[in-house]
Amino acid sequence: MSDAKFDAATQAELAKFLEMQQAEVRMNTQAHKFTSMCWDKCITGSIGGRFSRGEEACLVNCVDRFLDTSLAIMKRLQNQQGEHS
Template identity: 55%
Template sequence: MSQQQQTQAQGLESFDENTRRELQQFLEQEQTKARIQTQIHEFTDTCWDLCIKGQPQSRFSRGEQACLANCTDRFLDASLFIVKSLEERKGQM
């Protein structure tokens, strides 16, 4: 257990069981949000590097627009596929 987790656990001991559960759930949700935000930034960087060549102008070219749209669509398709697969696995357990 990391030092941060130990400190959190010690701080949670002063609360009743329901409050501890709510706080733990809140922390897990915030950590999930942070992971998703990190993934979005990585995705944005990947699509930008793939689609935008040279210095960006005041507007994207047609090719850049099409590339960004395609990159975004593929990312969303892959994300939905992964979520559905995980839900199916969870349902089978």
């Protein structure tokens, strides 16, 4: 294997790619955390064929808050990337 060095443009592109991958990992980690949190918070009975009305409303609200949070995080990441470009 050769000991190739990348030019500045390639290094910047690789750094940007790695940053995007890390952001995706953070989002996936957050999704798992929110899924677990919403389940633990909202599902109070035994698992059956359907959720109770209260469980369903709780899950919808919890997921809505997760989506709001995810959108805010994505906008912030996009703004940060715009500042670094």
